Amino acid sequence: MNKKEKIVQSAIQVFTEKGVEKTTVSHIVKAAGIAQGTFYLYFPSKLSLMPAIAEVMVQLTLKTVIEAVEESASFDEQLKQFVDAIFAVNEEHHEIQAMIYSGLASTEHLKEWENVYAPMYQWVSTIVAKGQEQGAIRGDSHPDQLAKLIIGLTESAAEQIYLYDEEVDQGIRASEQKKETLLFLTYALGYSN
């Protein structure tokens, strides 16, 4: 692993343990086993780490989703697999998700979010297009548009549970929310088997 990757990995680890605010650059460099100054050869500031971290997370999410959604499954099964996968990633990595929002939102890096998310949009868009071709879902919207709305809806539903909510009954509310999200999506896409 080169120094830049090492910094990103260490930063994710330390941020997750201590929280973004309480993490100092010297914590990160200590964890990475490099000198203070070296950090600034690779990143101009602490927060400029965030797009790099966000990229790692989106790649992980996309990987999880691609693995979860079976090529051969029916569209409604794929939809369920997709929702389950998004919820699973959000459950496992909610601290990092929160961190990314904070980091991206608090800087001029907000605009990079769309670029980072682009592969995700693209992948969902192709799945949607296939569904439309098979006549499984309505064809009166462009796949790219539907992809953005599907991802936005599902992530926001997952965040409502894992980021913003208290943790009591999280399991129960998560499965409820998943069920509702799936139903909502099924209607929204005009699904007919």
Place this chain on the structure above:
Amino acid sequence: MNKKEKIVQSAIQVFTEKGVEKTTVSHIVKAAGIAQGTFYLYFPSKLSLMPAIAEVMVQLTLKTVIEAVEESASFDEQLKQFVDAIFAVNEEHHEIQAMIYSGLASTEHLKEWENVYAPMYQWVSTIVAKGQEQGAIRGDSHPDQLAKLIIGLTESAAEQIYLYDEEVDQGIRASEQKKETLLFLTYALGYSN
């Protein structure tokens, strides 16, 4: 205006002008016309301002939405009015929206988001319940659940345009996105006139 409100108002102003990162507490207190120490009587840190700012914003959003949605209108008209209102608030206050995310997400204040949003959820929920009673939309989901998904979807759709995207052709893409969101919602709620 009491000191606490004065701090919140000044903070919104300075944050919007300089960005959250580049704003210091001494900038805020200077704008508010109070001493450094006074700030800490009301807020334990710079970022703990965020829930208070978020509350102001959500109140503003709810006020805008309530004014925009006509009691007497049909459900699909109400839905359109709702989506338009959310988009309008996001367009007008995108810097502040970004700021709130950053502030809430970067701290232990994330959990307060749900509380801050509660009045909004509640209001939408009652509108949805009325729609269900009239048989305008499907009744196989709880209004509270639908409210969360509707708000999450609409806000995320608006953010995709006004927060994350570049500003080229924003007007065109905004109206496209509004149209698609409305269509998506209409299907999702199983609307039938």
Place this chain on the structure above:
DNA sequence: ATGAAATGAATGACAGTCAGTCACCTGAGA
């Protein structure tokens, strides 16, 4: 030998503290 990479001590800026001030209230005595 040369330049690129890495270092870590030094610097300046900032968040947060705290000892002290002051405006105002309360109630006891005249």
Place this chain on the structure above:
DNA sequence: TCTCAGGTGACTGACTGTCATTCATTTCAT
């Protein structure tokens, strides 16, 4: 009713320790 001593707590701003960032120097690879 007036007055003033004692009490309260909101407010102040100079001060301190911490931290992000810089940069003169060293190390390393070619």
